[in-house]
Amino acid sequence: MNYKNLSYFVKGLTIFAVYFITARLGLMLDAVSGFASLVWLPTGISLASLLIWGTKYWPAITLGAFLANFTEGAPILAAMGISIGNTIEAVLTAYLLKRFFNFRNSLDRLKDVFALIIIAGFFSTTISATIGVISLLSVGIVKTSLIKETWFAWWIGDMISNLVIAPLILVWAHKSHFDFSLKRLWETSFLIVLLFTVNLIIFRGFLIINPNNQPVAYMIFPPLVWAALRFGQKGAVLTSAILATISVLATIFGFGPFATSNLSDSLLSLQIFMGFIAVSGMILAAIALEKERVEERKDEFISVASHELKTPVTTIKGYAQILIAISNKANDKKALLYLHKIDEQVNRLTELVNDLLDVSKIQSGKLELEKERFDLNHLIKEVVEDMQINTKHKIILHSKSNISIVADKYLIGEVLTNLISNAIKYSPKADNILVTLTSDISNNKISIQDFGIGIAKKDFSRLFERFFRIDNKIRESFSGLGLGLFIASEIIKRHGGSINVSSVKGKGSIFTIYLPKKISYE
């Protein structure tokens, strides 16, 4: 026997064994008319196996279904009918999903979840329930008066299996990323505690809450929503499966809001509820994942586009500077004036591209601090001297002592440049900009004061938001994307500090950077 045949045989045998055992378990649970079980794991297991390993494993299902029903006492013809129905159900679902819906086992798109609900939840279960009930009817096991009840129990059992068990296997068998990091450990622990507490309340009653009250079951939604939004499809399907296991066991033993004197009645109302839970969880997780992917793609696009933009910008800048050198030699004043204008605009373009890159890095959590020890006073002096070259404003620096800190020197320099150039930009008629470095017990404080147009109080809180631009006639004449302050505040936040603003309209603004002396990095 070669490896390929051996692998087929072993996998087939596994499907058969798991199918047989879970089927016998299901049939023990007060199956309607003896064979229509409301808790029917095999349907989901067979669908998941065929979706993962391929439809060629159908004989394992046929054999498992036949033997489980036959050994439970079904006449040979009925057992054959049932097994054919169950096989068609699994093979047809797997085929339709792959062929017409380009189905992905990870269920990370909304269309995969909907395809599973429609095809596996409603369509193919109808076929299996119908063939099964006809088989039992033909040998006289189902009484005509119980046809409706038996069919419905069969259908619900299969549907829940396809909506809870199949997704659990499919999603967890898929090699998609699941964050097991220590950081997530706390959150995972809290979620698990919440999930089990909620289950305890629902099924055993807790404090003043009466467990026989059905609305108490809806308490499952907070942990389900949490799991779906924060832990993706793996979190959602696992939460549904844990809830399904606990609730089925509790209901069988007579606990909780679904338990009545008749087990199959109890299980029926529980399973209908479970269906809604499972579907809600999967849809929510898929939406969250789709949103996340859109965000990622956007950041990636900004990053690639910005890098691509920089290449032609480099060439334009280069040739402008080559021409400046030539015009200098020829002493062509007009050409020099125009070429400097080109160079200036290229610098502006570069700044915009750099801002976009910074934002996309901050958004995707890729901004890394390069910590080094340096003198803050010295850095401020350097920045001020650099900025002084290109402005008619007089930048006045007040600082006394040298202050040695450990931080990202380059990024802190960027923040200072940004705030000082804002001060220059928004005080076109003023003469001075004041830059002050002081420190108290806990913070080093750098304040940048201008005497320009100022900012209305109502805009303070939104000033540091991404793409925020003050909406009024005066500021409309100033260009920019509204990214500078967002970037600056994010950089300072990463250093454990903050930026504060105070301003009087028409009088000017003061931006103060607070850098904690013991810098804690977020």
Next chain:
Amino acid sequence: MNKILVCDDDQAITEMMTIMLETNGYEVKILPSGKAIQRLVKEYLPDLILLDIWMPGIGGEEATKLLKRDLDIKSIPIIIISALQKDEVKAMAKKIGADSFLSKPFDMDDLLKIVAKHLK
């Protein structure tokens, strides 16, 4: 005359840099990819290498590591040039053992200054 090897996959950039460097008295050789850079450096024996980071095939990162491992040529200064953000290029230069860095777009003066500094 000092010889400079410029390795970048973008022709517009290499043409421009050639003009900048040649008009300032350097001999320039262009290499449009990182492929065979080690052999070429050994043949041409430049006094300085200007190297782009993002190139198809062998990029600047790999090329620098290759050249700096080769005892015959490891003393030739390598200046990496990239469209990455300034702080990123700086960190990259440190990481891979390049002698210096420039981030695109750069000033002609900055290019000439950095080249002169490393040719001393």
